[in-house]
Amino acid sequence: MKFPEEVYSSQRFREQGAAVIELIANCLEDSISGKPNKVIKMTDPVKAMNEVQQWFNHCTADDSKDVAKLFADIYQRAIRLHHPGYLGHQISPPLPDAALASLFSDFLNNGMGVFEMGIAGTAIERFVVKSLAKKIGFNETADGFLTSGGTLGNLTALLAARRAKATGDIWESGVQQKTALLVSEQAHYCVDRSARVMGWGTEGLVKVPVKHDFTMDISHLESTYQAARARGVEVIGVVGSACSTATGTFDDLEGIGDFCRHHDLWFHVDGAHGAASVYSKQYSDRVSGLHLADSVVMDFHKLLMTPALATAVVFKDEKWAAKNFSQKAEYLWDDANHVDDWHDLAKRTFECTKSMIALKVFTILAVHGEQVFDENVTALYHSASEFGNLLEVADDFELATFPQSNIVCFRYAPEEQRDLDLLNRKVREELLSIGEFYIVQTTLKNRVWLRTTIANPFTKISHFQDLMDEIRRIGKRFSVA
Numbered sequence: 013m014k015f016p017e018e019v020y021s022s023q024r025f026r027e028q029g030a031a032v033i034e035l036i037a038n039c040l041e042d043s044i045s046g047k048p049n050k051v052i053k054m055t056d057p058v059k060a061m062n063e064v065q066q067w068f069n070h071c072t073a074d075d076s077k078d079v080a081k082l083f084a085d086i087y088q089r090a091i092r093l094h095h096p097g098y099l100g101h102q103i104s105p106p107l108p109d110a111a112l113a114s115l116f117s118d119f120l121n122n123g124m125g126v127f128e129m130g131i132a133g134t135a136i137e138r139f140v141v142k143s144l145a146k147k148i149g150f151n152e153t154a155d156g157f158l159t160s161g162g163t164l165g166n167l168t169a170l171l172a173a174r175r176a177k178a179t180g181d182i183w184e185s186g187v188q189q190k191t192a193l194l195v196s197e198q199a200h201y202c203v204d205r206s207a208r209v210m211g212w213g214t215e216g217l218v219k220v221p222v223k224h225d226f227t228m229d230i231s232h233l234e235s236t237y238q239a240a241r242a243r244g245v246e247v248i249g250v251v252g253s254a255c256s257t258a259t260g261t262f263d264d265l266e267g268i269g270d271f272c273r274h275h276d277l278w279f280h281v282d283g284a285h286g287a288a289s290v291y292s293k294q295y296s297d298r299v300s301g302l303h304l305a306d307s308v309v310m311d312f313h314k315l316l317m318t319p320a321l322a323t324a325v326v327f328k329d330e331k332w333a334a335k336n337f338s339q340k341a342e343y344l345w346d347d348a349n350h351v352d353d354w355h356d357l358a359k360r361t362f363e364c365t366k367s368m369i370a371l372k373v374f375t376i377l378a379v380h381g382e383q384v385f386d387e388n389v390t391a392l393y394h395s396a397s398e399f400g401n402l403l404e405v406a407d408d409f410e411l412a413t414f415p416q417s418n419i420v421c422f423r424y425a426p427e428e429q430r431d432l433d434l435l436n437r438k439v440r441e442e443l444l445s446i447g448e449f450y451i452v453q454t455t456l457k458n459r460v461w462l463r464t465t466i467a468n469p470f471t472k473i474s475h476f477q478d479l480m481d482e483i484r485r486i487g488k489r490f491s492v493a
């Protein structure tokens with residue numbers, strides 16, 4: 013193809029685009045209808061690399077350079093989030109309209125770092141963040157931004173916590189003292205990573221034990237806090253998990269909020285997964301006390317049908333959205349410390365260039381209304397409860413704890429089998445190679461558990477029954493007594 017006319021050809025785009033949309037629509041129909049399609053066609057990484065080479069060879073040899081044909085091959089190896097057997101990690105089957113927003117924003121490629129480079133995107137981002145802040149229960153002085161994933165969002169919020177509460181100005185002078193956050197044993201690993209990135213090492217997180225439902229046991233907060241201080245560690249805040257990753261259960265945000273207020277500590281809520289409960293009329297009580305937080309992180313790509321990555325970082329006090337990364341970058345902006353420049357987003361976010369994340373969320377809100385978030389969260393949490401009920405009454409299954417969100421953690425535990433860890437590992441491996449269900453695995457209290465996230469509103473009770481039967485069938489083939 014002749015550069016640049018043919019590679020940028022609008023006519024070629026029109027034809028290829030139509031074929032790609034047709035392909036996606038077919039994939040959507042196939043996936044939602046479930047069988048006979050598999051949710052995953054597992055292979056090993058070396059074979060996957062060989063296939064990529066083949067796709068590359070086919071595409072380069074094909075005179076038509078058919079993008080849809082290439083994508084059709086890729087679809088064969090992609091995990092299918094719209095399939096009702098998808099019960100794996102916490103990521104949403106995106107709404108088709110939101111996928112179109114991704115396509116459009118990728119075409120626009122507005123850089124978003126400064127206002128001129130994303131006029132619509134910057135204003136849309138503010139709209140999205142302000143409406144989420146209101147939902148959380150913050151007032152108009154709350155502010156924030158969107159960023160690339162919960163991991164980066166948590167680090168960003170915790171950097172603000174450090175600036176707000178740590179002695180001295182670590183941002184300017186570097187780390188001079190032992191600093192730490194209190195966090196439950198079940199917090200996502202990215203909180204630990206954040207503490208290490210901030211230079212606090214292993215001691216940067218002080219773990220609070222959990223209760224039987226794997227939520228923070230706040231009766232240990234005071235003693236854990238005092239013990240850390242006695243060791244010479246400056247505790248600057250507490251991170252609440254709403255919800256935790258492994259079991260999907262919610263820390264007592266009201267209790268943690270009160271504790272933080274009492275000790276003048278920063279209260280951060282990692283709501284990457286479950287802060288989306290604010291949208292559900294039925295389940296918003298899961299996050300009672302969220303408004304007490306100084307900062308909240310929420311992923312739109314986990315429960316809210318938005319293509320990844322789409323994360324909000326919201327601060328109760330707008331000052332922290334503005335001041336966190338105060339730095340000079342003369343080639344981008346004139347006065348880096350001018351607090352009111354909310355519209356030059358690179359002053360506030362880790363990213364410099366950033367995609368138009370907000371467009372995906374805004375498109376869903378504008379086209380389907382906020383009620384679609386309510387409908388999805390409510391349906392998924394309800395489904396998880398139904399699955400929990402099935403597991404609870406089955407003699408040969410054990411629930412880690414009754415689901416509070418759309419995450420269900422359980423294991424196959426027939427009486428005659430002793431090594432349940434090995435059995436459940438083998439069951440998952442076999443499920444993966446059959447490919448009709450995709451579930452994951454976790455370790456709780458040194459035991460192996462199967463873990464599911466009900467991500468798809470098309471997953472019904474009959475699918476849970478089929479999954480349990482499939483597990484029984486596989487389990488019976490393994491004798492690990």
Ligand SMILES: Cc1ncc(COP(=O)(O)O)c(C=O)c1O
Pocket residue numbers: 102160161162163164166200202253254255256257282283284285311321323
């Ligand atoms: C509670 C929690 N926090 C943070 C993260 C990380 O989010 P992301 O994958 O968007 O970086 C996850 C991901 O599973 C999570 O469950």
